[in-house]
Amino acid sequence: MSGSIPQSFIHDLLNRVDLVGLIGERITLKKSGKNHLACCPFHDDRSPSFSVSSERQRYHCFGCGAKGDAIDFLVNHDRLDFRQAVEELAHRVGVDIPSEARGSEGIIEPKTPLYNLLADAALWYQQALKEHPKRQLAIDYLKGRGLSGAIARDFALGFAPPGWDHLIQALGTDNDQQRLMLDAGLILENAETGRRYDRFRDRIVFPIRDQRGRVIAFGGRVLGDDKPKYLNSPESPVFHKGHELYGLYEARRFNRDLTEIMVVEGYMDVIALAQQGLRNAVAVLGTATTGKHIQCLFRTVPNILFCFDGDAAGREAAWRALEAALPHLEDGRRVRFLFLPEGEDPDSLVRQEGVEVFLARIQQQAQTLVEYCFKKLAEDVDLSLPEDRARYQKLLTPLIEQVPGPYLQELMRQRLTELTGLSAPSKSDISGSTSAPAPSNPVSVAELTNAADRQSSTSVVTSKAGYASKKTDSPIRIALCTLLYRPELAQRVGAIDCLEDLDTDPDTQLLSQLLRWLGSTPHLKPVQLLARCHGTEQGHHLISLLEQEWLIAEDNLEQQFFDTINNLIVRQHERSLDALLRKARETELGIEEKDRLRHLCHLVQRSASEGSATASGANREL
Secondary structure (H helix, E strand, O other): OOOOOOOHHHHHHHOOHHHHHHHHHOOOEEHHHHHHHHOOOOOOOOOOOEEEOOOOEEEEOOOOOOOHHHHHHHHHHHHOOOOHHHHHHHHHOOOOOHHHHHHOOOOOOOOHHHHHHHHHHHHHHHHHHHHOOOOOOHHHHHHOOOOOHHHHHHOOOOOEEEOOOHHHHHHHOHHHHHHHHHHHHHHHEEEOOOOOOOOOEEEEEEEEEEEOOEEEEEEEOOOOOOOEEEEEEOOEEEEOOOOOOOOOOHHHHOOOOOEEEEEEOHHHHHHHHHOOOOEEEEEEEOOOOOOOHHHHHHOOOEEEEEEEEEEEHHHHHHHHHHHHHHHHHHOOOEEEHHHOOOOOOHHHHHHHHOOHHHHHHHHHHOEEHHHHHHHHOOOOOOOOOHHHHHHHHHHHOOOOHHHOOHHHHHHHHHHHHHHOOOOOOOOHHHOOOOOOOOOOOOOHHHHOOOOOOOOOOOEEEOOOOEEEEEOOOOOOHHHHHHHHHHHHHHHHOOOHHHHHHHOOOOOOOOOOHHHHHHHOOOOOOOHHHHHHOOOOOHHHHHHHHOOOOEEEEEHHHHHHHHHHHHHHHHHHHHHHHHHHHHHHOOOOOOHHHHHHHHHHHHHHHHHHHHHHHHHHHHHOOO
């Protein structure tokens, strides 16, 4: 768990950020009096209802109710988590996050000089594509691939001219700067002579950007006969190819409602699909699909489509992607595979047959991961033979065991039993352990978050605020988890003013807080709710709830939720009634207080009669 970011630092950071400039880089703002107006990026806005105040450094949409500060905007618009948003703003204003706020895993200190250098190199390559005397071959190549100037701009395409030291001459002003260029992988050094020269020469240059839009590396496509055809930057302090996906930043930037991402094999496939309006493609960077890639994708969308060539290399890449995806297949997630005709790639195919036919091909020919897995392993067995059925089961069982989604795993087991006539042994069968059966139609609340990797824990976690998270079905904890799973239920709760005065029970206070947030901003997602209270005791408690294997019966999920809310409201009515009765014994009540007393008596009596009727009905059923 990374350290909390001090509130004082966040407050100072927000004071330094120019919110108008930040938002103006993403949507078109127009000055209107003291404020700036635009069509809201968070809903289908026909007339400008989105207002940005430079004085208050806040934004507000009078149409959908979206509002907040710079952090809120980056979380909701750029789909960053809270920490990423803070890091982006810190980088923007040139400050470092306090060292105590950095965790021991996964967080590196900002490499500002490297990021600045890589950004300068990207601009230089872009300028060379526009102005260098030898740029025409590059322009002809891009036009020959059907790319427009707008797409070239969106992906910041550039040109590395032929020659040994153009970039060094432009950016390598001194030895320290050249050492930085070596660290970034922009130049190479001959070990024997010490001579330094540009890595990318006579190539189309593809800037590789991280999820925050920062240039972290480059890819280059040769224009002449040099080898290799495609060349990538080496790994560096800011670039780890097993973690990054080319085009993910652009896909998120141009799609507010991404539900599926297509993984293809190369830069040009990503860009060619974008040229045809399919702006949801990404590519791995000279490596096989890794678990980190899968995690990154599932944090963004619930569905992944792998689109590979149908040749042996493409099918090998697909199988490695399947192996990487299996441990991340929670229920509700989907992975599909599409194999293209031999000799074709997404670039050539979509230009040849058009977007509609290409999309129809996906719809008709894409195989689910389960379908592909079962078919692939059945290629070398004869299921009419007992020995082959046993071998088939032995091949599939360890793969099925890797699937964390209980329902998907069970469906795979059932399918295997249908094909072999044998029951696939479970881990508990193998180890001899037993476990209690799950409730009918449960919903795993651990599925709710794509903001953090799942962690298994059976111990009680108690925070300083008194939270105790364990696998007990506390009604309020179940209501909290239900609200994260089904945030739209908050819109049906109605007025919750009376919950403001509830006791100091942390779970109850947190439930009240979530209801207020979702009441004002109904489309918040679990990751955005987490961002709202990141670094606080409430935030830690929410994460601990999400990390556990909560099981809630789907058939009465809503009923449980509203019963819990109603019970809280009744409890508060009873407390208010007791307080007024105590006061009446000590002094004369005012007219409004007497009216309030009569109203509360009526509410409590009605609740009691409804509760008795329910109890009587239950007794009759017994």
